[in-house]
Structures are given as C-alpha cells and as structure tokens.
Amino acid sequence: xxxxxxxxxxxxxxxxxxxxxxxxxxxxxxxxxxxxxxxxxxxxxxxxxxxxxxxxxxxxxxxxxxxxxxxxxxxxxxxxxxxxxxxxxxxxxxxxxxxxxxxxxxxxxxxxxxxxxxxxxxxxxxxxxxxxxxxxxxxxxxxxxxxxxxxxxxxxxxxxxxxxxxxxxxxxxxxxxxxxxxxxxxxxxxxxxxxxxxxxxxxxxxxxxxxxxxxxxxxxxxxxxxxxxxxxxxxxxxxxxxxxxxxxxxxxxxxxxxxxxxxxxxxxxxxxxxxxxxxxxxxxxxxx
Numbered sequence: 167x168x169x170x171x172x173x174x175x176x177x178x179x180x181x182x183x184x185x186x187x188x189x190x191x192x193x194x195x196x197x198x199x200x201x202x203x204x205x206x207x208x209x210x211x212x213x214x215x216x217x218x219x220x221x222x223x224x225x226x227x228x229x230x231x232x233x234x235x236x237x238x239x240x241x242x243x244x245x246x247x248x249x250x251x252x253x254x255x256x257x258x259x260x261x262x263x264x265x266x267x268x269x270x271x272x273x274x275x276x277x278x279x280x281x282x283x284x285x286x287x288x289x290x291x292x293x294x295x296x297x298x299x300x301x302x303x304x305x306x307x308x309x310x311x312x313x314x315x316x317x318x319x320x321x322x323x324x325x326x327x328x329x330x331x332x333x334x335x336x337x338x339x340x341x342x343x344x345x346x347x348x349x350x351x352x353x354x355x356x357x358x359x360x361x362x363x364x365x366x367x368x369x370x371x372x373x374x375x376x377x378x379x380x381x382x383x384x385x386x387x388x389x390x391x392x393x394x395x396x397x398x399x400x401x402x403x404x405x406x407x408x409x410x411x412x413x414x415x416x417x418x419x420x421x422x423x424x425x426x427x428x429x430x431x432x433x434x435x436x437x438x439x440x441x442x443x444x445x446x447x448x449x450x451x452x453x454x
Contacts, residue, residue, distance in 0.1 A: 204236025251446035290365035292320035
C-alpha cells in the first residue's frame, strides 16, 4: 500500500487487491469532513436530524460526534433506551485476562484468550458472536476453537472461510448454537434478534489500525494542529465501535444474554473507564 497526501484536505492512497494483487485502485478521502458539512448543511439554514444509538463516546454529551461532522451549533438530545438492561443483559469482564501483547504471537496470551472464550461459550451454549480486531488473531483462535465446538455440536462460522458475510449471518440464525468469529464488518450493521445470539464476546478494544492511510492522515492532522491524537481521535473512535459491537446483543424487548469483555485494559488502564461508562449503566456486572 502506498500513501500519497494532499497537505490541504485530502488523503490519497493506492491499493492492490485480487487473488494475486493484479488489480489496483486509487482511493481518496477527506481528512476532515466537518468544514464541508458545517457550511453545506448545519449552517445553511436547512433542517437536519442525525440519529443513532451510538453517537456518544463514553462522555456526557455528544461533543465528539458534533465536532467530527461540523454540527457544533446543533441542539443535542439524548433519549433513554427502550430496553430493560437490568433484566435483559449481564456483563462479564475478564479482569484476570493477560493484556494483549505488543507482538502478534504470545505463549501466555493466546491460550488464556482461547480458554476464556471457551468458558463463555459453555455458559451460553454457543449462540455467540466472537468479535476480533484482526484476521490474524481470529485465525489463531479458530484453530483452537474448532475441535471444542465440534465436540459440542456447535457449528463454527469463521469469517474468511467459504461463506460470505450475509451467508454467515443466515446460517447463524438458522442453526441455533452456532458460534461466529468475525472482524470489522460484524461489529456493526448485523441484526440477529432472538435466542440465536445470546452472547457477544469482545476479544479486544477495537482501536483502529494506525496503518490505515485515512487514520494515519487524521492522526497527523490532529498532531499538526496541536491536539492529542489518542485522546481526540483514537479513543473516542474505539469507544463508538465498542458500543456498536455490544449493541449486537439486545435487538428487541424480549432478547436476553451476556456480554463478555476479554480485554483487561477496560479495568487497568487510565482510559478504561470510558469504555465501562459506555456500557448500559443498569446491566449487572461481574469482574472475574
């Protein structure tokens, strides 16, 4: 991947794709969309309603989202959830789980993560999304989990295998007890109400890869303007995605289940409180 930058507002990069990298695509994206949206939409005398279940980033208010889209002058309104999280959801935090290592392979981390995932799957009898932030870790866990799931008769659906995303979701819905291992595209936009999905297992806090050209450009832009890239971008973006992943569990008033968080940084890092605050406040919590 080669990145070319326009110092003003846009980042350009070139991607190779296809089975042997035989296709090349040049892409471009605005580093900051706020000035455009502020001028063309929010300060142009037009009416606009932005709505989502995940606009807050673990802080009070929606200042981060408003700043990202140029809606600082808009009137924010936060409305409570229609769900009874106290009765519908339980949260389990694996405080004793080793923190993710800097290296991609670790003799202590991988066995501990697989053990925690298996313990959680036993509790929910399969019926789980296991969310990852990289294909490499997903593949490593798939190898460890496959015989475990086969022994219990739970279909194991692994992103990157034969089925595409929609086929995986269909199979997951139809075969109660299935276990789905997914990365980025399964944190958002997937709706599986009912007993088929009774456990969402978050293996890692979903920080974006700094190797992504657009992410890298935004980090450089924030730093050049004297900001703190982690505080002002990486952390709130991770909290938003974390909330979206957790939101896969409860999709109706009759859904019930557990959320299992296997990244101990939510309890032992200074920024962990932002993730804990982003969870439904009334849902019972256990720290193990």
